[in-house]
Amino acid sequence: MAEEAEKEITTFADFQLNKQLLNAIEEAGYDKPTPIQLQAIPQIMAGHDIMGIAQTGTGKTAAYLLPILMKVKYAQGTNPRALILAPTRELAMQIEESISLLAKYTDIRHTAIYGGLGPKTQIEIINKGLDIIVATPKRLLELYMKGELILKELKTMVLDEADKMMDMGFMPQIRQILEVIPRKRQNLLFSATMPEKVVELSEEFLEFPTRIEVTPQATPVETVSQVLYQVPNLRTKIALLEHLIQDTENLKRVIIFTRSKKNAESVSKFIEHRNYGEVRAIHGNKGQNTRINSMEAFKGGDVRFLVATDLAARGIDVTMVSHVINFDVPFVYEDYVHRIGRTGRAENVGAAITFANEAEMYHVAKIEKLIRMQIPQLPLPAEVEVFKTPFDEQQEIAMEIDRQKRRDNPDFKGAFHEKKAIPRSRKAASKKDPKVSFWQKTKKKKR
Structure with missing residues (x-):
């Protein structure tokens, strides 16, 4: 039935949407339905429960919003008739923006509620x-x-984003919500990947769902090219980043993903100090207004670089992002798909560049298994200076490799299976030597 619908429907008008929605769609510049919209919209409008597996950037938000707006039609009563749950405030804000865009010629009332702001x-x-x-x-x-x-x-x-809901530990809250809302309702679940936890959740509340999978699970968007650099340490990652971002002609609007708030701040300050363009950082320690303003500035083209942690990865919906740079490899492998899905959106071409040290290559292999493809690896450019790995970072990488081997083989006894005493001479040296700042480590003369 879905295949038949895809053959018959070629325009949004073929969905028999009302004039108000069609006018909004035309103004938004949507030319033709995407594959997920072609398959999901008729099924949702027919009242079926849906399990949709679609990558970010494929148009899935409009795939469920258009049928909901048709169903709600106009303002009525006081209490909400449709609920959309999102894992992060950024994604909730993005969905609310999409509703504003598509419902602009209706009197439908809508809002987004999320933490980080007072509820008043x-x-x-x-x-x-x-x-x-x-x-x-x-x-x-x-x-x-x-x-x-x-x-x-x-x-x-x-x-x-059901998979992200599970990653963030929202299963108890979702179960509570399912207990207090009416049992007789239509349920729609969308996820980029379908791990066991999501399958378990879908079995709890979906009734005979229609499964719609427009691409194999966890397959990156086809319009995104991917490359990998193996980089020995943090300082060399900074040097590689500096080399790449000097290409202002190609790297016009860039999102840089880090695994930690500390690295997000360090990278953004480095770019700011070197004057490579306007930069903003968004992560959990940033206030809500700061994050909103940073996103708006990036969307508006006033900011060239957005540095973000994975918490913010799913709420970024910006077209014409030229590059995504994975400064750190994510430990939640599905996040790789979501990260690189920030570029190549709306059928535009994009590029994803990943930096990985020796320990992170373990996670790269797991990601390649998940996405069912090998990420092409390039040698470091000759112009990039390769720095010697500091002792502490070397130890950290070695311990992480030991942990990985132990994870794959419980009987493995590595070099760090016992806590080794620090020699007195090194203790004394560490007390005498001041800590070298990030900027002292990375500072070098401009050529």
């Missing part, structure tokens, strides 16, 4: 009446428990 304003908006609510699980439950949200009139529930 959100409560005021809820009390005025809503038709669609986008929420992160914790904030939704918080307002429900306070009696500020009535969910008894829900007809549709969407679980977006």
Whole structure:
């Protein structure tokens, strides 16, 4: 049936959407439905529960929003009739923006609620009446428990980025939410990957779902080229980054992903100090307003570099991102797919560049197994200075390699299976020597 629908439908008008939605779609510049939209929209409009497996950047948000907007049609009553759950505030904000875009010629009332801000304003908006609510699980439950949200009139529930929900430990909250919303409703689950936890969750609340998989699970977007550099240490990663970003003609709008807040701050400060272009960093320690402003500046083209941790990876929806640079390899392998999905969006061409030290190559191999392809590896450019790995970083890498071997073979006894005493001479030296700052380590004369 899905294949038949795909043959028959070639335009958004073929979905029999109302005039208000078609006008908004045309203004948004959507030319033709994407594969996930071709398959999902008819099934959702027919009332089926859906399990959609689609990469980020494939148009899945519009795939569930358009049928919901058709179903809700116009403002009615006080309590929400559709709930969309998202794992992060960034994604919740992105979905709410998409609703604003597609529902601009309707009187449908909608809002996004999430943590990081006081609930007062959100409560005021809820009390005025809503038709669609986008929420992160914790904030939704918080307002429900306070009696500020009535969910008894829900007809549709969407679980977006379900795999990230599981990674972030939201299963208990989702189960609580399922207990307090009406049992008779339409359920839509979307995920880029389908690990066991997501399958378990889908079995709990989806009723005879239609499975829609537009690409094999965890396959990166075809329009994204991928390359890998094996880099020995942090200083050399910085040197490689500096070499690459000097290509202002090709690297026009770049997202750099780091695994830690510390590295995000260090990388953004390095770029800022070297004057390679406007840069912003977003991570968990940044205030909500700072993160929103940084995202808006990046979207508007005022900022060339956005440095982000994985917490923010799923909420970035910016077209024309030329490159994604994985400064650190993610330890949650599905995050690699989500990271590189920030480029090559809306059928545009993009590039993903990954830096990996010796310990991180273990995780690269696991990622390659997940995406069912080998990432092409390039030698370090001759112009990039290769620095000697400091003793502490060398030890850290060696211990991580030991942990990896022990994980694959419990009987393995590595060099670090016992805590070794630090020689007195080295203890004394460490007390005398001041800590060298990040900038002293990376500073070198401009050529």
